[in-house]
Amino acid sequence: MRALIAACTLVFGLLAGANNAAATPGEVAVGSVLREATMRGLNGPDRKLSAFRGKPLIINVWASWCPPCIAEMGSLERLAWSELGLQLTVIGISTDDYPEAAKGFLRKSNATLNHYIDRQLELENMLGANRLPLTLLVDAQGRVLNKIVGAREWDSAQSQQLIRTTFRGALIPGKK
Secondary structure (H helix, E strand, C coil): CHHHHHHHHHHHHHHHHHHHHCCCCCCCCCCCECCCCEEEECCCCCEEHHHHCCCCEEEEEECCCCHHHHHHHHHHHHHHCCCCHHHCEEEEEECCCCHHHHHHHHHHHCCCCEEEECCCCHHHHHHCCCCCCEEEEECCCCEEEEEEECCCCCCCHHHHHHHHHHCCCCCCCCCC
16 A cells, blocks of 8 residues: 555656646746846837736737637727726737747737737747746736636637736726
8 A cells, every 4th residue: 555655656756747847947937027138129129028017917928839729819909909908918928939930920910919929939938838828917017917828719708807817906997
């Protein structure tokens, strides 16, 4: 029986270690403040990440070759232009290796959100984007409140409730 318990402990320990190993180098954990970074604009000018402080921020990390990323892009646009979305800022960060691939996708999708491209894995590592799509909910002071892996319908009632709950106190009550 002890051998079985020891074997189970070893397996669970290895699985836990595998989850820890999946973290990206220099990843900012939930509850911590994002470090400064200059983001190269894909459909607008370059900006510093700190330029978005002062208002709740949603950062969506995507790639043009990622079907789930492409699937959720329309709902992010609709969220950004909704009554709720006007109380926060929504931006995208592409992890594409080639800016032209990302720009081509943005042109084809008629993107209106500001999108940026990662340089030398700086943002990908800091944000923890080892799986895509990844969406971060960041408070007005730059603190990461939540990280959501996988595609969502960001303009759905369920996602909007998640946003309101995460940013409680920072959004105008009663606004949908």
